[in-house]
Amino acid sequence: MSRSSESIDRSAAGATAVVELRDVVATLGRFPALSGATMRVERSEIVLLRGPNGAGKTTLLRLCAGLVPVVRGEAFVMGHDLSVDRERVRPLVGLLGHQNGLYADLTVAENVRFWGATVGASTAEVDAAMDRMGVADRLADVPVRKLSAGQKRRAALAGLVARRAQVWLLDEPHAGLDQTGRDELDATLQQAADAGATILVASHELDRAESLATRAIDVVAGQTSDGHLS
Amino acid sequence: MRVLRVAWLIARKDLAIERRSRIITNQVLPFAAVTMVIFGFALDANTDVLELVAPGLVWLATMFSLLLLVQRTFAVESDDGALDAMRVAGVDPRAIFVGKAIGLGIQLLVLEVVLLAAAVILYGETIRGSGVVLLVTTLISATCGLAAVGTLYGGLAAGSKGRETLLPLLTFPAVAPVLIGATRAVESALGTGAAELSEGWQWVSLLAVFAVAFGVGGALAFGPLIDE
Amino acid sequence: MTTLDPTDTTGTTTVASSTGRTPGTRATNVIAIATGVAMTWLVLFALVFSPADANQGESVRLMYIHLPTIWVAYLSFTVTAVSSGLYLFTKKQSLGWDRLAGASAEIGVIFVGLTLVVGSLWGRLTWGVFWQWDARLTTTALLFVTYIGYLAVRRLGGSHQQRAKRSAVIGLVSVLLLPLVHWSVRIWRSLHQSPTILDTDLDADIDGTMLLSVFIGMVAFSLLYTWLVMYRTRVMAMEDLVEDQGLDLALAERRAEGVGR
Numbered sequence: 212m213s214r215s216s217e218s219i220d221r222s223a224a225g226a227t228a229v230v231e232l233r234d235v236v237a238t239l240g241r242f243p244a245l246s247g248a249t250m251r252v253e254r255s256e257i258v259l260l261r262g263p264n265g266a267g268k269t270t271l272l273r274l275c276a277g278l279v280p281v282v283r284g285e286a287f288v289m290g291h292d293l294s295v296d297r298e299r300v301r302p303l304v305g306l307l308g309h310q311n312g313l314y315a316d317l318t319v320a321e322n323v324r325f326w327g328a329t330v331g332a333s334t335a336e337v338d339a340a341m342d343r344m345g346v347a348d349r350l351a352d353v354p355v356r357k358l359s360a361g362q363k364r365r366a367a368l369a370g371l372v373a374r375r376a377q378v379w380l381l382d383e384p385h386a387g388l389d390q391t392g393r394d395e396l397d398a399t400l401q402q403a404a405d406a407g408a409t410i411l412v413a414s415h416e417l418d419r420a421e422s423l424a425t426r427a428i429d430v431v432a433g434q435t436s437d438g439h440l441s
Numbered sequence: 442m443r444v445l446r447v448a449w450l451i452a453r454k455d456l457a458i459e460r461r462s463r464i465i466t467n468q469v470l471p472f473a474a475v476t477m478v479i480f481g482f483a484l485d486a487n488t489d490v491l492e493l494v495a496p497g498l499v500w501l502a503t504m505f506s507l508l509l510l511v512q513r514t515f516a517v518e519s520d521d522g523a524l525d526a527m528r529v530a531g532v533d534p535r536a537i538f539v540g541k542a543i544g545l546g547i548q549l550l551v552l553e554v555v556l557l558a559a560a561v562i563l564y565g566e567t568i569r570g571s572g573v574v575l576l577v578t579t580l581i582s583a584t585c586g587l588a589a590v591g592t593l594y595g596g597l598a599a600g601s602k603g604r605e606t607l608l609p610l611l612t613f614p615a616v617a618p619v620l621i622g623a624t625r626a627v628e629s630a631l632g633t634g635a636a637e638l639s640e641g642w643q644w645v646s647l648l649a650v651f652a653v654a655f656g657v658g659g660a661l662a663f664g665p666l667i668d669e
Numbered sequence: 670m671t672t673l674d675p676t677d678t679t680g681t682t683t684v685a686s687s688t689g690r691t692p693g694t695r696a697t698n699v700i701a702i703a704t705g706v707a708m709t710w711l712v713l714f715a716l717v718f719s720p721a722d723a724n725q726g727e728s729v730r731l732m733y734i735h736l737p738t739i740w741v742a743y744l745s746f747t748v749t750a751v752s753s754g755l756y757l758f759t760k761k762q763s764l765g766w767d768r769l770a771g772a773s774a775e776i777g778v779i780f781v782g783l784t785l786v787v788g789s790l791w792g793r794l795t796w797g798v799f800w801q802w803d804a805r806l807t808t809t810a811l812l813f814v815t816y817i818g819y820l821a822v823r824r825l826g827g828s829h830q831q832r833a834k835r836s837a838v839i840g841l842v843s844v845l846l847l848p849l850v851h852w853s854v855r856i857w858r859s860l861h862q863s864p865t866i867l868d869t870d871l872d873a874d875i876d877g878t879m880l881l882s883v884f885i886g887m888v889a890f891s892l893l894y895t896w897l898v899m900y901r902t903r904v905m906a907m908e909d910l911v912e913d914q915g916l917d918l919a920l921a922e923r924r925a926e927g928v929g930r
Contacts, residue, residue, distance in 0.1 A: 246923040276529050305529070311522070316462045614811050647849075658842060
């Protein structure tokens, strides 16, 4: 599925951006991972963050998730000021980083149910999420340590779905997935965006992700600039 | 209360993981038992001396094993970034603290019972009927305090490299009151060195205050401590 | 919340106003002189004017250091606790409080160490042993280790705000710990009666000059503490400033890296 690279009308009256960053600086210890990030993401967009290793994509995502503090600049997610209100942002977003956040010794079902229950999702919602991510039935009772990378990814995403996160922050989600896995992932992301979620994807997999995204942002040496999709 | 409900979910999750992986049963409990044996070597296995210091040795072995238990309970979280995921999901840090502490506490209790059994077998301790209530109360109140301190400092020491060695340094001075109180209380319960039961109850009140102080203080302090 | 921002002059404006190359200002110099004077008085009184004790002989003179140092140690840990609380619970969360807490704790640790050493010497001379497991000594030893742990936590790294928050929490927890430690040790040692030849208190009707010497000691060491804390806090502020400027450099480098591509 390909999309034309039309830009979103940003001056839509009354529209509050889901994510808005202005000259944001963020550090990992002493190192300025983000040296001046500016971007604006509207609802239901699927934005691709492109950039080489060490560019700051992961830090950018973690900042939007409220995990990394803002050192300079302004950052707003879902209307909340991240310099002041990081904790409030967290339940609204879902972050899938390099790690999956799964407990290796528990089964997929136990993991997803645990994550669902801690945020108050009902059993029905949890089961529906597992179904959608294709980890119900056959995989449900398999301990996570026995799954392939792609299956673990899907299990982690089921947690995101169960939580009904409104902003999805995905760090290289396609990594380690086979063709089918990637297709399924893309379909899920498309569905989520259609249902109103806003999605930021950091990826190296340019061919893959470009066909999915509505827009691209290049991240280089901690700074951002608008990019073009081919 | 929502915090307690989530805490219980977390505690159950930890116990489920232990049931599956059996790390504590296969590694930490044997370690604890071995320390009891090694104490015998170091103290020259003179039965009279051992019987006298047995309560102290039990709690010493508990302290060393506590470090392993704490490291394990937080390794489970940092292995796949689960603690981070909990923070992102907006789980109340107080719930995380209470949940991890409950899980830790239950494992500690099992450990302490095993160590007491070892003391009976290896050091010739006898448990008198009149002291059983005191003994059980001591175990529970001491465990609550140890679990609270362990969880608090464990959360701080977890994660980044070069932090694990911080755990013993922070924990040992902090659990000194428990070591003192629990040993004396157990001495009273067992009647070691002609200690009276009444003294033991005095110590239990100290242990209870400690547990409450660190339970409440820890729950409040945990959030700021694990945040970046 | 600009944490590493060098334009954040919280607590650092006084640094900028110093004229010399050291962190000294007029205030610290005044205190330094006062300390020097007080210390001279102390030496005179402790070694010359006050008499030897009837029981302890000349070794009582160590008390004129020993008592003030433990007093200062308690003072410094109280300051640490209060500034930790002020850091956490004031709206502005000024880093100055964090630096005060850290500086005070560092000095406190040194003074506790000093107390233990001087106390051991005194014990050796008076009782014949370096150490006794009485309530006070044991609590003091645990106090020492607890705050070494606090200092270790301060060194964990990260941004200044992270360090401040973490340390403030641990600072308050340590203060929570102290009464519990004291209580437990005190009951412990009172249950096991040991003859109190180990009493470090001075006799009730002590010589007036000795009392005066102790008092001078308190004043002198308190002044010393004040001077050290002021100095150390300012040095810490300068260290933080240097790190902040490091951030600007790092940012410039990073941005240049991007341009070069």
